[in-house]
Amino acid sequence: MAFNFFNLNKETKVEPKNDSENNLTESFFNFSTNHNLPKITESNQYDWISYGDNNDYPSYLEDLYSNSPTHQGIVDTKSLIVAGDSYTVDDTLISEEQKLLLNQMLNYIDGKNDIEHFITTIAKDFELYGAMAIEVIWSLDFTKIVKINRISPKYIRSGKFVDGNIEAYFYSRKWTDRKSEKIRIPSFDVNNKEDARQLLYIPLQLIQNEYYGEAQYFATRNWIDLEAQTGIYYRSLLDNGFNPSVIFKFYNKPKTVDAEEIIVKGLKKSFMGVKTNNKMVAVFSNNKETAPDIIPIEVSNIDKQFVIIAGQVSEKILIGHRITTPELFGISIPGQLGSGDFNVKIDAFTKFVIRPNQAVIERLINKLFKLNGLSINFKITPYTLTTNTNTNTNF
Numbered sequence: 001m002a003f004n005f006f007n008l009n010k011e012t013k014v015e016p017k018n019d020s021e022n023n024l025t026e027s028f029f030n031f032s033t034n035h036n037l038p039k040i041t042e043s044n045q046y047d048w049i050s051y052g053d054n055n056d057y058p059s060y061l062e063d064l065y066s067n068s069p070t071h072q073g074i075v076d077t078k079s080l081i082v083a084g085d086s087y088t089v090d091d092t093l094i095s096e097e098q099k100l101l102l103n104q105m106l107n108y109i110d111g112k113n114d115i116e117h118f119i120t121t122i123a124k125d126f127e128l129y130g131a132m133a134i135e136v137i138w139s140l141d142f143t144k145i146v147k148i149n150r151i152s153p154k155y156i157r158s159g160k161f162v163d164g165n166i167e168a169y170f171y172s173r174k175w176t177d178r179k180s181e182k183i184r185i186p187s188f189d190v191n192n193k194e195d196a197r198q199l200l201y202i203p204l205q206l207i208q209n210e211y212y213g214e215a216q217y218f219a220t221r222n223w224i225d226l227e228a229q230t231g232i233y234y235r236s237l238l239d240n241g242f243n244p245s246v247i248f249k250f251y252n253k254p255k256t257v258d259a260e261e262i263i264v265k266g267l268k269k270s271f272m273g274v275k276t277n278n279k280m281v282a283v284f285s286n287n288k289e290t291a292p293d294i295i296p297i298e299v300s301n302i303d304k305q306f307v308i309i310a311g312q313v314s315e316k317i318l319i320g321h322r323i324t325t326p327e328l329f330g331i332s333i334p335g336q337l338g339s340g341d342f343n344v345k346i347d348a349f350t351k352f353v354i355r356p357n358q359a360v361i362e363r364l365i366n367k368l369f370k371l372n373g374l375s376i377n378f379k380i381t382p383y384t385l386t387t388n389t390n391t392n393t394n395f
Helices: 056-065 069-083 096-107 115-128 218-239 257-273 300-319 342-370
Strands: 040-041 049-051 086-090 133-140 145-151 156-158 168-171 185-188 196-205 245-252 280-284 377-381 383-384 392-394
Touching: 040 218, 049 156, 056 069, 056 115, 056 218, 069 115, 069 218, 069 300, 086 115, 086 218, 096 115, 096 133, 115 133, 115 342, 133 342, 156 196, 185 196, 196 342, 218 383, 342 377
Parallel strands: 245 280
Antiparallel strands: 040 049, 086 377, 133 145, 133 196, 156 168, 168 185, 383 392
């Protein structure tokens, strides 16, 4: 029998979409809510579903993780909390011989690493990519599972729906290279007695598409991107000595375009320099009356701007990650640490954010082990947090 937990079902087949429908109207300002939405493309040319521009959306998620310190800290901490402090196994219902097989799987689940390492990596995948990809290797006679491998979801692309099911996934180390090797891996199915290598793809949630999992922070990705871009902007200001951009107004307009270009090139050479990132604008007009009024943005109050933007960004990232206790993630909120509602927030965060993801991992391990005849109760051991009021809280 096949577990519905592992299968993605669909009642009707998705027809390929016209790419022109996803084109955004070009304008000076674009406030479309579709900014940075992954582009899901089904093509008759390929057996897999393209994921993002150039089929590389997971790399965009990795860029967010690498360039946003707040987001990175939250992802790292949440994944460690989900992975837990260890695990417990109730093996009272299995024989001594089965316990030997159990210990072997716990210590060498992928042939090299133990179950704790396995849980840590898939918990990180769940937080970062919004999905887990598990390769299951069957014995030659299909009587038991001999190896369980974690595969990074970045290397996996979904196959198309066939009769309401995804029958296969595809693996490649470099999806941006069309010439790279694409390996077909059949979807996990206990009734499949032909393919010893099968793949379990477990999405965290499916909202904007029907193929690829979406992380909990999906709605706040633009704010995460903004934090990264803000850092780049202020680094540029620092490199320039906090010098503002400059506008040059000429009230005697050159007679030819070539003459304008000579003046602009000369200004760039003398003003901008080789290593600076200063911006320069040259405005030519016939006289003062026809000259446009342009007001540059001053950087004299840059510290106030930074405080406002940084506060908004941090707040939105925390909301996107459903964080109720920012102090646990190294984000200080004056007056809240140790307050009477701290344990209440911990309980809410545990119940609605951490435990659901832990439960997915626990069910996965218990069901896979059960296929090997090991009826156990595998549980992740939660961390224990001691507040300054001597109250213990598990999560």
